[in-house]
Amino acid sequence: MSEPLFHTDCPSCGAPVHVHSATAVTVVCSYCNSMLVREDNSLTDTGRDSALLNDFSPLQIGTMGKFAAQNFSIVGRLQAKYDVGVWNEWYVKFDDGSDGWLSEAGDIHVLVKQIPTPPNTPEFNQIIAGETTFDFSKRFFASDVREIVLEQAAAQGELPFRLPEKYTNRVADWRCESAFLTLDYATTPPLAFLGKTVQLAELSLQNTRDEAQIRQSAGSLKGTRHSENCPSCGSPVHWITGATQTVICPSCSSDLDTSGNTAKLIEANAMRHAQQQALTLPLGKQGKINGRLYMVVGAVRKEEISSLDARRLLNNESGAEYGILPEGWWVEYLLYSPRHGFKWLVETPEDGWSVSETLTDFPRLNQYGEPQGSPMLYSYGGRVSYAAGAFYWHIRAGDVNVYQDYQQGSGKLCKEISREELAWSKSTPVSFNQIATWFNLDIKANAPKYNVKMTPDPVSPQMVWLMIIVFVIVNLPAWIMMGGDDLFFSLIISCIIINILWKGGNSSD
Numbered sequence: 001m002s003e004p005l006f007h008t009d010c011p012s013c014g015a016p017v018h019v020h021s022a023t024a025v026t027v028v029c030s031y032c033n034s035m036l037v038r039e040d041n042s043l044t045d046t047g048r049d050s051a052l053l054n055d056f057s058p059l060q061i062g063t064m065g066k067f068a069a070q071n072f073s074i075v076g077r078l079q080a081k082y083d084v085g086v087w088n089e090w091y092v093k094f095d096d097g098s099d100g101w102l103s104e105a106g107d108i109h110v111l112v113k114q115i116p117t118p119p120n121t122p123e124f125n126q127i128i129a130g131e132t133t134f135d136f137s138k139r140f141f142a143s144d145v146r147e148i149v150l151e152q153a154a155a156q157g158e159l160p161f162r163l164p165e166k167y168t169n170r171v172a173d174w175r176c177e178s179a180f181l182t183l184d185y186a187t188t189p190p191l192a193f194l195g196k197t198v199q200l201a202e203l204s205l206q207n208t209r210d211e212a213q214i215r216q217s218a219g220s221l222k223g224t225r226h227s228e229n230c231p232s233c234g235s236p237v238h239w240i241t242g243a244t245q246t247v248i249c250p251s252c253s254s255d256l257d258t259s260g261n262t263a264k265l266i267e268a269n270a271m272r273h274a275q276q277q278a279l280t281l282p283l284g285k286q287g288k289i290n291g292r293l294y295m296v297v298g299a300v301r302k303e304e305i306s307s308l309d310a311r312r313l314l315n316n317e318s319g320a321e322y323g324i325l326p327e328g329w330w331v332e333y334l335l336y337s338p339r340h341g342f343k344w345l346v347e348t349p350e351d352g353w354s355v356s357e358t359l360t361d362f363p364r365l366n367q368y369g370e371p372q373g374s375p376m377l378y379s380y381g382g383r384v385s386y387a388a389g390a391f392y393w394h395i396r397a398g399d400v401n402v403y404q405d406y407q408q409g410s411g412k413l414c415k416e417i418s419r420e421e422l423a424w425s426k427s428t429p430v431s432f433n434q435i436a437t438w439f440n441l442d443i444k445a446n447a448p449k450y451n452v453k454m455t456p457d458p459v460s461p462q463m464v465w466l467m468i469i470v471f472v473i474v475n476l477p478a479w480i481m482m483g484g485d486d487l488f489f490s491l492i493i494s495c496i497i498i499n500i501l502w503k504g505g506n507s508s509d
Helices: 211-218 262-278 307-314 432-439 461-481 484-507
Strands: 006-009 016-019 026-028 035-037 064-067 070-082 085-094 099-105 108-115 133-136 138-150 154-157 167-176 179-184 191-198 225-229 236-240 246-248 255-257 286-289 292-305 328-337 341-348 352-358 376-391 400-408 411-417 422-430
Touching (some): 099 191, 108 179, 138 422, 286 432, 352 411
Antiparallel strands (some): 026 035, 064 070, 070 085, 070 154, 085 099, 138 167, 167 179, 179 191, 292 328, 292 376, 352 422, 376 400
């Protein structure tokens, strides 16, 4: 059996419960037979959203490293949860007495220090991700613009401020290649932090968490148990929310109504099973890529829509959701290794497979926000059909992004824009045979059910005759003006060309 993707303690008896399938909806405790139901990061699941990878970080209080020739140590952590995900802010102290923040959001790490606020900072309400620029020794592009309400922030170790129970803030991140600028609008003027994106491998880290510790925390779930007093006799009654519509009071045997989402859960469970069966790479599948072991922890299917429709949806235009016709689809698989982090595989019916990696450093951009030296290929939109498994942010059905692809060698650079965020990734094509080798797939049984080699549409006989007639009309004046050998030679060449057009049209039938 594969290693569990998630684990929790049964809220009824306290025994460990392991969830091996990221598409599971209902889980039964093997010790007390309590029926548990998953939802988000607790035990209930609507069947529409992705689960959330909680704590996949190798960092911890006491981790030491080196940045810009200075030693530092992590002394505190703020783990913030917001509507679409979780990120860590690690508070670091340097040997010279200065401090900074090592931010960890998904597969991007950034180390910044506070600086004096630059002059002429823009008003927060004027900033648009992917469009607004700010000149501060370099031209920065707005990459993440959010109004955040934090009610579940957790802290460890030391922090340089008091953490309120409810924290509301507005933050804008700016990017220029590896340079990273954050403007924190909690004050006026905003606080400013400047630094750069980093790879953990370049920080010479010591005292990090090992694979077993990461695996133990990354997929943890919290059980939800509901308890009320019986309205008949007053005795306590316990049940798992959403697991059943009725509960029998253990003291007076009264039949109590605890109506939940039972019918929806059955429907969701069937839907999840169908989604899992449709995936070329099942969730939980392990593969070895370049000698590194990865597990498929998430899969999201997106339908391709026009970039115009996607922008209308992002702008919340009235009626934008009506009349949209999908133009295609693709599937993105999230791979995870406790030692090596995240990697993406993308499956499309037109181009086959590709390995996609989020770019830690933005490409060098021109004044229009396009990568220099990389011609644009196409612009399109993507809307989430469904998501299964776990991700480092919360994916919901109906989420929309605008994409712009640019040619770079044999691969592509992809610009991805949402309401709040701008991101860049690089895709490198890979054959299905290579995918099958990595994941030990039966090539015949798992071969794609689409034809990657596209053939041109046949040319109709009417079109062939039209081309011949146009050719004759265009050349007729020249033939009239010719005489003797010139006319004879021109007619021979013309007959050859007409014959080629005729044969070419018929061979495409």
